[in-house]
Amino acid sequence: MECESTYLLSLGVLFFASVVVVPLIGINGFAICLGLISLSYFADSFILHPRRKSVVVGVGLLALFLLLIIAEVL
């Protein structure tokens, strides 16, 4: 399987787990879910380092997550 395909597939599985499985085990909260999605995205990018990946998605996820965290802390 090409690196890009593996990357997209694993990303899909991790996103699914973050959104569906995590609430099932009792963890709730949009910020936590978004944090896990961000973690999945950056871990996957580091491990598989695909040549083509969307920088915009990464920046957007990080910005949204930071906004939620700042709101939580303040």
Add this chain to the structure above:
Amino acid sequence: MRSLLTLLHTTAFAVSSTIMLYQAYTHALPTMAYYSALLLFIAATVSSIMFGSKLLAGTGVFCFYLVIRLMFYVSTRFLLFPFNDPYEQFGVLEAFAQSSHIQILNPTVHILDLTGYLATLTNQYSQWPGLEILTLNLANVTGLPLLASALVLTITLDVVWFAVAYSLVSKILSRVSVNLPNPVALCLAIVTSLPLTSALPTYFKYDFPGMILMMAGILLLVRIYDDLDHRVAIPLIIISAAITITHSITTLLWILLLLSFVIWNVVIQPLAKYLPSSLQPLFTDRAGRAGVKGLYAPVTPLFIFMLVSTALWWTYYAVIMKKLLQISPIKSFASFSLSSALQVQRLSPAQGLGLLTPPWILELLSIRDRVFLGLLLAGIATILLRHTIVKRAHVKVLLLAAATIAPGAALTHGLSYQNRAFTLLGPLIGILLLAPLVLVGLRHLRLGKTMAVSITVLLMLSVGLGFWASSYAPTGLYTYGADPSSASGRPLSWPAVASYMAFSGNQSCILTNEIYVTSLSVPVSEWNITKLVGVGGIEPGCLTIVYNGLYSTVNANISSFGFTEPYIPYSGFSPQMFYSSLGTHSDIVFATGEETIYYSL
């Protein structure tokens, strides 16, 4: 001939180790026996580095490293862990074991005592449960009691630290032009004999596994850059996550180190062609200068992963960090400073304190500190000016990051934690210390070897003598006039302690190596013991206590998690108040043949 040499060296290692450990256990031999064993050990180790094989040299350095640390453990009969952090963390461990559940402990639940003394801190330590998880697993696998498991784990971590440090130094030096014999063993002999990696024995504390994880992370990072081995990316992610749940300040340091790589990758490398030609080799490899791209896995995603995981953990689990960072982010940053190691302003020993540690040993330690500082500065200059010694740009980035972060933190004059930073960055700074010796060796091999031998002997001698003379204590802490902020970030008044020691009339009593330097030793006979907790009996000799009013986390600072001031130990000290406090509440922690250690609760 070769096998005879090996046999002689290993015999010397074994004999010296046995004598030193036996002396630490029994105190039965004359002091001269300890000094002789130490000299034999040093001679054998240095000789094995200069003339022996890689295995023999590594074995010698490892034995010396382990013996110095084991001396504390064999001379102590542990009933509980002494000193603040280990004491509290063991409480967390017991709570986790009782409930079979890893959780943030309720601050109102008292684990080890009914005084409320441990409550808030236990709550704080439970928010980084990495060490407790390791210990519980060890206890479950081996069937050992919790205290024995914690002791075994601590000593095991010592061994693991050495193994990881050896691998890291070996990996980095494999790409460095070195002509000195056994450079890895030589570097580790220097590193493990330096102040702060050696002065304090390692305790059951969460920053220790954090350090080891981070060193392993650095090793994997170097592997990615050196060998383009991307298979280590998954372990690197796991290690990063483990650091996040194990120790807060190590997490910060790991983020800073990754940040230096991000800046190098994203900013410096692309702009390197605009730098003066003399500076280009400092930040770019040959491939980079030739315009070859895509060789390295960018660490930016790993850096952001760490940011996100840390933010998540601190916001939703380790909630204490929110308050702590609001109180003093500077102090949090500065707690991995090297201010003690870089402090050269040692005053001569004066009245009182001179009785605790012989002046000639203080002089020796002072010389050791100056040599260390000079060598460190020379090493930084060598890396910056001699590009041919360390050729790989990422290694230069790593070394310069280590050489920048720690002194930078030291300049903030905040909380300094002595052993933490140096154990973390020790192997990297060890390579900086080796660099000037390598440079000299490239010009004059014999001179380089002579310098290497002299410095190694000085460092090993000072750690061996300093350790013994101060009786398990970091002698540097007891130097009269030393900047107390470098020790714990808290003001101390040693003359007051010294006055008390003179008042007690028993000058053989020692101060312990209590990390926050708030304990006193007094003769057992002078203490009117009214209450004991635990199974230890009263031993003749000295006892050491933590005086209630001197202990930062017991007083009002507890509401601010122990980091706010004012904290004025020994201020207004009076023997009456001292005895009054001792007579009412105390908790035995451990006892030896010569001293019994108590906490005043």
